Amino acid sequence: MQNHNEKYDPLFTPWKIGKVEIKNRFVLTSMGGTNLLGWMEINHFDKAGADFIMDVAKNNCGLVLPGCQPVYNPMFGQWLYKNDKMYADLKEWMPEFHKTGAKLFIQLTAGFGRSFTISEMMEKLYTNKALRVLSKPFMDLDKITASASPSPNRWSDKVPSREMTKEEIQEFIDAFAKTAKKLQDAGVDGVEIHAVHEGYLLDQFTLNYVNKRTDEYGGSLENRYRFAAEIVKAIKKVCGTDFPVSLRYSVVSKTKDFRSGALPGEVYTEVGRDMKESEVAVRFLQEAGYDMLNCDNGTYDAWYWAHPPIYMPENCNLEDVEHIRDYCDIPVVCAGRMDPAVAAEEIRKGKLDGAGFARQFLADPAWITKLMNNEEEDIRPCILCHNGCFNMCHYEGVPNDQSLSDSLHLARCAVNAETMQKEKHYIRKTSSPKEVIIIGGGIGGMETARILKLRGHKPVIYEASDKLGGTFIPASAESYKGKLRDLLAWYIRKMKEMDIEIHFNQRITDLSQFEGKDIVIATGSKPRSLNLPGFEKTIEACDYLNGQEVGNNVAVIGGGLTGCEIAYELALQGKEVTIIEMKNDLIAQTGVCLANSSYLREWFALHDVKVYLETSLKEVKDDAIICMKNGEEIVIPCDSVISSVGYVSDPLSKETKKIHLVGDCKQVGNLRTVIWNAYETAMRI
Secondary structure (H helix, E strand, O other), X not given: OOOOOHHHHHHHOOEEEOOEEEOOOEEEOOOOOOOOOOOOOOOOOOHHHHHHHHHHHHOOOOEEOOOOEEOEOOOOOOEHHHOHHHHHHHHHHHHHHHOOOOEEEEEEEOOOHHHOOOEHHHHHHHHOHHHHHHHOOOOOHHHHOOEOOOEOOOOOOOOOEOEOOHHHHHHHHHHHHHHHHHHHHOOOOEEEEEEEOEOOHHHHHHOXXXXXXXXXXXXXXXXXXXXXXXXXXXXXXXXXXXXXXEEEEEOOOOEEEOOEEOOOXXXXXXXXXXXXXXXXXXXXXXXXXXXXXXXXOOEHHHOOOOOOOOOOOOOOOHHHHHHHHOOOOOOEEEEOOOOHHHHHHHHHOOOOOEEEEOHHHHHOOOHHHHHHOOOHHHOOOOOOOOOOOOOOOOEOOEOEOOOHHHHXXXXXXXXXXXXXXXXXXXXXXXXXXXXXXXXXXXXXHXXXXXXXXXXXXXXXXXXXXXXXXXXXXHHOOOOOOHHHHHHHHHHHHHHHHOOOEEEOOOOOOOHHHHOOOEEEEOOXXXXXXXXXXXXXXXXXXXXXXXXXXXXOEEEEEOOOHHHHHHHHHHHHOOOEEEEEOOOOOOOOOOOOOHHHHHHHHHHHHHOOOEEEOOEEEEEEOOXXXXXXXXXXXXXXXXXXEEEOOOEEEOOOOOOOOOEEEOHHHOOOOOHHHHHHHHHHHHHHO
């Protein structure tokens, strides 16, 4: 069945990379975690990665790129070409993959250099000489973080990067060629080199602000791009000129300095690759032998271009990518918050060859099939949160604050509990169907109902208000949060489609009427209150988001994610905003990706939003707040005060064998914790 909207027609046309024909213009771009040969573990043919890749291929993606494979694995120091069993397993799997009509390019990376995400544990391994020696066999940080020249790490001041030797560079070039040959022999359609892109190791060689070398790998453009050029030449030598090699490429670095990016529309001086250099570089890279450029923008210092949060404009890299296409004769793909309708139109006009998508496949691996079948409203949207797929988190004084479990299992999804964890999250039909009472019709209540219904139970929702959504209604209220409103609409549609029984305007306080039945309580949390003079004058964050009016000069108490997003919305409206935060940085909370948090921090700095860190509220007056900083009193005039000082769980009852708590009423978290917890609870009943 194919009756998609004709505006998408150009996306369903074939094209070629070298001599390899791709059936349509959809490209799954690589995400760490969706690897075919293991990720941050001993290399092997990875079943979970293969299942995800197969799912995407079966659902009509034209070109599939699994997660990037380091040719030298940071964990255990293995060279990727050395495991013959893994390539034999891959070769056995490839015919099944090719039955889908998709093509597979495997992305190979030289590594991370100064962008390697350093955690607190790694800082200890590196700074303690004895531990550094002991840890070398499984994590040689000195080798992993080596770069073009000595430079600071993106995440930590304690683990700097040294300069790579020419012998090491040659060792990597040889490893790319050997690995590519093994992949070609296993039946893979091509490889992608990662990357003159995003400030990874190969890109660090090309960028003037990182590369200060005086040998043949530094100085002129030809020297700085030599490493990347020698890799493709070495691959073509052993694999032949017809074996396609794509390059992941950042058109413009959008970088002002180490750890400082340039926001959309900002006037700045580029320290990395500017457009003028890019125009020359793409021709040089094409002549070296690359068959395609898979493009976006940015570096780890300007991370929000390559991993756009919801604050970034849609199609944020498109203009630059289309510009660069005029300077080379090989196909060009654009990725980064791409709108399929816009991508289709640009392909129709001949300005673009392919459209890259990544996180949307995690939220809904079948989304292209749904697009083809004119079932757009059934696509579960990615909300660009990075909570499940890539929550590498950093704030003042703390390196990557991601849990070890998340570091080792990237590419899961906040809105889809099954993605990359099907061994744990899968629908098991019940053998004894029962009626299950759900108190609360927010996202937690609706996800519980959805999974219970899929299992064969009869969920019944009791909601205190006249609509579904709970606190997700205010959480999705800001002007830039269209994708969150799409997710809410998706859930409400599912409730209707699945014929879930819902009782509105029923505030349940007495559970005895449901005696003997399983009860799921999903009543969320309540706002924290501060015992301070005048605190009752503040407007609670959700009340503001639900429409309560505020003045033109607003103080926001609390610089966590919620407070900062409210401040951002107020500033977009042209209001004067001041943020008060007790910690030494904004958004100093685990689980918020640096791509998201650095955008907001840098946006506030650029737009002169007043931020008071290490400052506590003392009193709220009618026309001002009084705060304490370093033992001194500060008076900040304002018309309105919004309180965003956190939430506390608000369950109706304690958890028992028959009473199950879901989401924030169990433990205050984020959308990922709510959805995964709801899924797991519904599976236990």
